Amino acid sequence: MMLRQRVILLATALLVIANTSWAQHTAQVGDQRYVKQDSQWYALDPNGVEWEIVPGYVEIKFSSAASASQKESVRRNAGLVRTQRTKNSLGYERYAYDTSRDPVEVLQIIYQNASVEKAILNTRIRFLGSANDTFYAEQWYLPRTGVQSAWDVTTGSSSVTIAVIDVGIDHGHEDLEANMWQNPNEIPGDGIDNDNDFVWFGSPLIDDIYGWNFLDGDNDPRPGPADAHGTAWAGIVSATRNNGKGVAGVAGGENGVGPNLVSLRTLYALEVGDAIEYCWRKGVDVISMSFKADDQGGGIAAQLDSAYAHGVVLVAAAGNSGGLPRPFNQVSFPEA
Secondary structure, X not given: OOHHHHHHHHHHHHHHHHHHHHHHHEEEEOOEEEEEEOOEEEEXXXXXXXXXXXXXXXXXXXXXXXXXXXXXXXXXHHOOEEOOOOOOOOOOEEEEOOOOOOHHHHHHHHOOOOOEEEEEEEXXXXXXXXXXXXXXXXXXXXXXXXXXXXXXXXXOOOOOEEEEEEOOOOOOOOOOHHHEXXXXXXXXXXXXXXXXXXXXXXXXXXXXXXXEEOOOOEOOOOOOOOOOHHHHHHHHHHOOEOOOOOOOOOOOOEOOEOOEEEEEEOOEHHHHHHHHHHHHHHXXXXXXXXXXXXXXXXXXXXHHHHHHHOOOEEEEOOOOOOOOOOOOOOOOOOOO
């Protein structure tokens, strides 16, 4: 065989191999693109940002004409289990599946049924602006943002409730415990959903005294051992002022008379909408969000609209894009 022919054949073989490899690692399911890298699937948003897929849950929106038998067929064929969660405001139903399964393969099976309008895999959210300020003198942002002048008017009020949607707050922290919210409609330790959260949430939230752990589905919204972001962020918001400890929160009040902090532990996008709904139904005044999330189904945006309609002040981090490809001067929440 001539050298030229060998080169052409080799180039052709490499091209086939490259194309085969790429095909094996990308997928288009419905209107969503996915890419697989080192055994990990990622959802690609319109900006090309990769959002890590977390196996275990999927939300499905069926057509209005879908019958019970069609839904059961989807559930059975895809190996799904309907969770206790009711439909969200956009009509999505949440299902669980074995975390050992390939999430994109599960999604492909779901879309084989014509009654499915859209299905959404769970993605990990990205937290922003991790703060490590330890002493007041190092809190450079206070004078720069004019907070010290604001303290001449008010240092914070205990009549205000601020929910921090993050990885959780250490509610026993010496600089935060005086300002932690305690659910006035729950009786601690009785094992009963006293304020009937199940009526709107689809499952009872038993003894949600300090908030709720949407990550693990329990009433302990404290962070994991390596999750400092939520506690640090809560300190910026409402660490007690003039107590000789830690830092001074922007609205930390004096000697524990500051805004009440609600701890909501999340890590994945499907939980964020739940946490926002919790806030506006509980009458929270302010929601603090220092993260970005992939909102494929629009559920987070819909819950933000509901919260705003109920008079909740929505606060999101700005100026720290966490390496995501968007200029600092552009609004990017809840989508990257």
